[in-house]
Amino acid sequence: MGDTDSVLGRLVGSPRARLAALLAPSGGLLVALLFAPLSFMVAVSFARVSDASRIIWHPTAANYTALVDATPFWSTPFVTSLLLSVGIAAATTVVCLVAAYPVAYALARRDRGRRVVFFLVLLPFFTMYLVRVYSWYLLFGDGGVLNDIATVLGVGPVDAFGFGVPAIVVGLAHAQFPYMLLTLYAGIEAVDFDVLEAARDLGASRRAVFRDVLLPLTLPNVVAGSLFVFVPAFGSFVAPRFLSGSTVLLVGQLIAGRIDSFNIASASAAATVVVVLIAAAFGVAARYTDASAGGDH
Amino acid sequence: MSPRQPDASDADAPADTTSDAGHPHSTVGRRSFLAATGAAASATTLAGCLGGTTGTPTINVLTWEHYARDDVAAAVEDAVDATVNVTKSISSEKMFAGWQAGKDQQFDIAIPNNNYVPKFAAAGLAAPVPVSDLDSYPAIYDFFKNAMDTQLAVDGTPYGVPIRFGYYGYGYDSRAVPDHDPSWSVLFDGIDGVDLSSAVALYDNHFKAMSAAALHLGFRDAFDGDRITLSESQLGAVTDALIDQKQSLLSGYIAGDASFVKGITKGDFHVGHTGRMNVTNMRADGTDWIEMATPTEGALSWFEAAVVSTQTDHPDLAWEVVNEYIAPETGATLAREGHAPSVNPETTAHLSERRTELYGAIDPARLADMIPSKAVANEDAWRAAWERVKTA
Amino acid sequence: MASPSTRSRLLGHALSAWTVAVLAVLWLPLVVIIVLSVAENAATILPFTGVTLAHYQATLQDGALLGSVANSATIATLASVLATAVGVPASVALVRYDVPLSNAFRVAVVLPMVVPGVVLGIGVLISIRTLPGITPGFVPTVLTHAVYGLPFVVLLVSARLAAVDDTLADAARDLGASPLVAFRDVTLPAIAPAVASGFLFAWVRSFEEFVRAYFVSGTTDVLTTEMYALLAYGTAPKLNVIATLVLFVLAVVLAVAMTAGDVVSAVTAGE
Structure with missing residues (x-):
């Protein structure tokens, strides 16, 4: 694509200047409100904070060593909450994937009712997340609607309907589901189904076609959708609080709690570790999707 | 007007x-x-x-x-x-x-x-x-x-000029919890012959929750003086008591008065840490089954x-x-x-x-018996202990 | 053993049933809230004691709550206008130019979506606390939300740009149209649905965003921080009402948007 193709491009002189004019506003916004604050946070994570909440710029790794300062090291609140966050985010991702793939497939293969289904999927997505969490708070719990119904049906109070990790996973999956569905739909819709038919005609079983053809073709979307579910779930803050009766502490809550107690340096260190882990996950995933995305479009 | x-x-x-x-x-x-x-x-x-x-x-x-x-x-x-x-x-x-x-x-x-x-x-x-x-x-x-x-x-x-006051104890649903001697231990050890597993709520606040546990454990002395002071071993005992409670009697931690009302009305718990004002409010609104208990070990006042x-x-x-x-x-x-x-x-x-x-x-x-809310001497240690309770 | 056509029909039924079940779960919490917004006993569904509009009346008389709705709408509008204004040129650059380090820029633009809200919120908070003359409040919230909305705009618009044939714009310029006119009359109409979708997404994301606002909004009350307070410290009835009203407004907006433009393909073309 040559730069003469561009319309806006002719507004300014050299290609370099044109690019600058087009990218500077968004770049500036990103630098000012993403890179600068995050860099500052990383810097603070290596500083000390005085009793009067003033930052003392004296380099130290103490905030990091404190994160793993226990025997065994994974028994610190930070590592414990980090592992729990990973577990809950992974469970949420699996729930979304299993729930969404068949729906995305059905939507991609059938025209009938597609618009209505999309409307019904997008509307909850557009409803306020806090409100949905509140609604799950009413549904779950020993005295929640689900247990009321279970009791009426005579199956008694069900443990899984109480507050706790299952409730958190349901609440988070509900919140992130549309990201997964839309991403999977885009991938499945782009698949040439004649290829699948051909494989079937040649005697391949449905399972084999799914495993050997459809899944590999849509793998980049599976990975992308999973990231869109996993990352917000990993850093979640509201759902774990209200859907566990505040009995668990995910890493996002732990960081927020340390900010609330003016423990800025230790919160920054924990947040920096989280960012590095997420960046690493993205690096791996990006490599993977790029490598396999070739045949997709 | x-x-x-x-x-x-x-x-x-x-x-x-x-x-x-x-x-x-x-x-x-x-x-x-x-x-x-x-x-x-x-x-x-x-x-x-x-x-x-x-x-x-x-x-x-x-x-x-x-x-x-x-x-x-x-x-x-x-x-x-x-x-x-x-x-x-x-x-x-x-x-x-x-x-x-x-x-x-x-x-x-x-x-x-x-x-x-x-x-x-x-x-x-x-x-x-x-x-x-x-x-x-x-x-x-x-x-x-x-x-x-x-x-x-x-x-x-x-x-500052004091205006109104109150104190924290616990409220309970008298339909599920019988009359008993008011004690913080009800929130940690339960009541003999009553199943309170997953039926207790505590404030989601390190200061209030840990104070309740400390009073339950008999650390009344820690509340004398200008600041509340728990020794390292007392802090450890408080942490253990809260972790034990979390694994047996606790239903959840509640943010404030409204969460208490929502939770106990909904039936998520039957005994909950709360202020007296909150319970009197509920009674005034016609909730006749709610009762307030003022623990004999002492109550934090505000x-x-x-x-x-x-x-x-x-x-x-x-x-x-x-x-x-x-x-x-x-x-x-x-x-x-x-x-x-x-x-x-x-x-x-x-x-x-x-x-x-x-x-x-x-x-x-009775006022003299109450423990005025005041600052904690080793705030960081309390917060660290609370994180351990929350992640246990 | 079932015949292949029977099995394929069974599979079709299973897919339909699964879709219906998933939709039912998606809608279950919303139904609960709508029902509770008119229930006399707003705390829980059972026992159901009767229907009332009292909660609506109380909510519509709550000046502070309505003020926070207005604040949120203003912030969402400014943030999404800003996100769109900087996001569309960036999309043009990324799609129409050979941008050096374009992949790096593409990743940077998506980052606001993947950096957890807690992390970004505290990052911005501790930065502005340290800078003299800036305090948490209205402007930081608008800017933070603009960055949050940026990926939605860029992803949707650049996907659309990539699909649009730009030889028409070339033709327009060859016929003497100025670059700006060619963009306005040829390219913009072609990408308008995506721009609108991006704006809509950015707006809704900002309007319902909580964690970032919680840290950077300071004393500016926005709807989500107000709702969080209601959730933790306050009464439920107003929450149900606000949620139901927001749901209906968004339903209308979304229905109009889906009829007027192809929101679905705009949204899903991102991959």
Whole structure:
């Protein structure tokens, strides 16, 4: 694509200047409100904070060593909450994937009712997340609607309907589901189904076609959708609080709690570790999707 | 709204029933007259805004919802020549943060919890209390006079005026929990012969929850002195007790009064850590199965205290409004609306017997038993312990 | 053993049933809230004691709550306008130019979506606390939300740009149209649905965003921080009402958007 193709491009002189004019506003916004604050946070994570909440710029790794300062090291609140966050985010991702793939497939293969289904999927997505969490708070719990119904049906109070990790996973999956569905739909819709038919005609079983053809073709979307579910779930803050009766502490809550107690340096260190882990996950995933995305479009 | 006195100069002879014989309003009235005319003269733009019909200044108050009730505002406005404009807040922290961010210009009065008064004072937001100008001050419980001189004071000068008080115990659903001896141990060990597994709620607050556990473990001594001090081994025992509770009796941690009401009504738990005011509120709303227990090991008390902004244009009038909140009749109205007792025992003269029993006078000896909320000596260690409990 | 056509029909039924079940779960919490918004006993569904509009009345009289709705709408509008204004040129650059390090820029633009809200919120908070003259409040919230909305705009618009044939714009310029006119008359109409979708997404994301606002909004009350307070410290009835009203407004907006423009393909073309 040559730069003469561009319309806006002719507004300014050299290609370099044109690019600058087009990218500077968004770049500036990103630098000012993403890179600068995050860099500052990383810097603070290596500083000390005085009793009067003033930052003392004296380099130290103490905030990091404190994160793993226990025997065994994974028994610190930070590592414990980090592992729990990973577990809950992974469970949420699996729930979304299993729930969404068949729906995305059905939507991609059938025209009938597609618009209505999309409307019904997008509307909850557009409803306020806090409100949905509140609604799950009413549904779950020993005295929640689900247990009321279970009791009426005579199956008694069900443990899984109480507050706790299952409730958190349901609440988070509900919140992130549309990201997964839309991403999977885009991938499945782009698949040439004649290829699948051909494989079937040649005697391949449905399972084999799914495993050997459809899944590999849509793998980049599976990975992308999973990231869109996993990352917000990993850093979640509201759902774990209200859907566990505040009995668990995910890493996002732990960081927020340390900010609330003016423990800025230790919160920054924990947040920096989280960012590095997420960046690493993205690096791996990006490599993977790029490598396999070739045949997709 | 209430009928207001038409002319500020009438203040010496209040036209309505708010004047009670024992409390001359003359001093206050003259001051408010001066303040009101002064404001009208100096602030012509303000008069323009008001359409020039009145010189009554507005006192802006940032505080809890009960103060915004019509009856309370009317009672104050009947007694003081000011329009009282109350903005609701949900936490002392929000009040403090707001004032720090510049809302001290906008508000004349804030009424946070007692432990926030020194913060307001240290930040230069609160003016010293002109104690001798407060007509109702002499009538308040000695307990609170003492508090003004100690925990509400900086270098011996008081910066806040106590208004209402209460204490934390636990409430329970009497349909599920039988009568029992009130003790913090009910929240940690349960009651013999009663299944309380996953039926207990504790405040989601390291200070309140750990204090309850400490009192349950008999560490009453830790609450004596200027600061609450738990030794390292006591802190360890408190942490263990909370972790044990979490794995057996705990249903969940609750954010505040509303969460208590929602949870115990919904049936998520049957015993919950809460303030007395919250339970009296529920009973007043017709919930007859809720009971309050005051643990014999001791209970943490709280009180609200009014501060006046150093930036106010009407300092005298603002203190007059503060005084009115603890005056016998307005104090009684406030107690009735908020179901929390006033620091002024004379309010009981204006409350029915049933109401007095619920939230009127309290035996001063009982006050002495209570543990005033105060700062924790090793805050960081408490917070670290709380993180361990939460991640256990 | 079932015949292949029977099995394929069974599979079709299973897919339909699964879709219906998933939709039912998606809608369950919303139904609960709508029902509770008119229930006398707003705390829980059972026992159901009767229908009332009292909660609506109380909500519509709550000046502070309505003020926070207005604040949120203003912030969402400014933030999404800003996100769109900087996001569309960036998309043009990324799609129409050979941008050096374009992949890096593409990743950078998506980052606001993947950095957890807690992390970004505290990052911005501790930065502005340290900078003199800036306090948490309205402007930081608008800017933080603009960055949050940026990925939605760029992803949707650049996907659309990539699909649009730009020879028409070339033709327009060859016929003497100025670059700006060619963009306005040819390219912009072609990408308008995606721009609108991006704006809509950015708006909704901002309007319902909580964690970032919780840290950077300071004393500016926005709807989500107000709702969080209601959730933790306050009463439920108003929450149900606000949620129901927001749901209906968004339903209308979304229905109009889906009829007027192809929101679905705009949204899903991102991959």
